[in-house]
Amino acid sequence: MEPAGVQTQLRRGVVEFCVLALLRRRERYALELVKALTPGQLLTSEGTLYPLLSRLRRDGLVTTTWTNSAAGPPRRYYRITASGDDAISQFERQWKPFRDAVDQLLEENA
Amino acid sequence: MTAFTDPRIDAYLGELDRALAELPWSQRRDLVDEVESHIRAELDDGQGAVVVEDVLTRLGDPYVIAGEAMERLGGGVPVVSRTAPEHPASSWELAAVAAMLAIAFPLNVLQALAVSEARATTSMWIQTAIFCTWYAVTALGLVKRQRWAWISALVAFALASIGGVVAVASGVAGGLFNAILGPAALYLLLRRTSRQSVGAL
Numbered sequence: 001m002e003p004a005g006v007q008t009q010l011r012r013g014v015v016e017f018c019v020l021a022l023l024r025r026r027e028r029y030a031l032e033l034v035k036a037l038t039p040g041q042l043l044t045s046e047g048t049l050y051p052l053l054s055r056l057r058r059d060g061l062v063t064t065t066w067t068n069s070a071a072g073p074p075r076r077y078y079r080i081t082a083s084g085d086d087a088i089s090q091f092e093r094q095w096k097p098f099r100d101a102v103d104q105l106l107e108e109n110a
Numbered sequence: 111m112t113a114f115t116d117p118r119i120d121a122y123l124g125e126l127d128r129a130l131a132e133l134p135w136s137q138r139r140d141l142v143d144e145v146e147s148h149i150r151a152e153l154d155d156g157q158g159a160v161v162v163e164d165v166l167t168r169l170g171d172p173y174v175i176a177g178e179a180m181e182r183l184g185g186g187v188p189v190v191s192r193t194a195p196e197h198p199a200s201s202w203e204l205a206a207v208a209a210m211l212a213i214a215f216p217l218n219v220l221q222a223l224a225v226s227e228a229r230a231t232t233s234m235w236i237q238t239a240i241f242c243t244w245y246a247v248t249a250l251g252l253v254k255r256q257r258w259a260w261i262s263a264l265v266a267f268a269l270a271s272i273g274g275v276v277a278v279a280s281g282v283a284g285g286l287f288n289a290i291l292g293p294a295a296l297y298l299l300l301r302r303t304s305r306q307s308v309g310a311l
């Protein structure tokens with residue numbers, strides 16, 4: 001598996017939880033999310049966030065509202081739902097032991 | 111806002127829209143709108159300091175976004191390159207299978223008519239009506255490239271193959287048609303599947 005393939009595999013299934021984590025404290029608009037996800041690391045490119053947001057919305061993990069801003073066009077804000085909260089909490093509980101297990105295995109076999 | 115009328119933006123959004131051709135209309139519309147407001151917000155936030163080209167480069171290849179959309183939203187096979195046809199033509203295999211269904215339709219009626227001369231039963235007519243409806247709906251589904259139609263055709267021709275072979279084995283010449291057509295259609299269907307995932311149908 002070439003490095004690009006590894007990164008794609010790693011992103012898959014993790015980035016959506018990064019989005020949910022970003023929405024935990026407050027609602028945000030898409031561009032804020034894009035900038036927070038540091039393209040090149042968590043996103044293949046900035047545009048790939050949008051299919052992911054559509055999916056989260058379809059699954060009922062986030063909702064959106066259009067808000068008029070003082071300057072500029074109206075923005076669509078993303079807000080986490082109760083089931084989104086559940087999903088990120090569950091991910092958090094499982095992520096740490098998972099990450100530790102991988103780290104430990106890598107260290108032991110370095 | 112003046113930068114927003116840039117033809118490069120229109121070209122980018124147009125390409126994205128084409129790349130998303132496999133998605134349902136509402137999802138496709140939604141994604142293109144979201145990307146459009148992303149571009150608008152970037153240019154507005156930057157107060158003219160942001161260059162259109164940079165915004166589009168950071169957004170990435172429309173086909174990569176489309177690939178992600180296909181994967182996330184389950185629209186079918188990801189569009190992997192810009193050489194992918196806008197509207198992939200249904201293959202000749204599918205056309206052939208649909209044609210076979212269309213041939214099977216009148217043949218079933220003729221067969222039922224021939225048999226009913228000898229021993230007309232209501233159940234035979236009901237059976238014929240069911241099969242004819244099934245074939246017609248499946249043929250239509252195949253032409254419209256529906257996934258369920260592929261499964262339906264597979265089942266129809268599997269049954270036809272078995273029925274045909276059994277009929278021929280028990281000396282009914284009428285089964286010969288099914289015994290040849292059934293396996294031939296199955297071969298075509300599976301041949302296509304081996305090249306492309308079922309989702310592409």
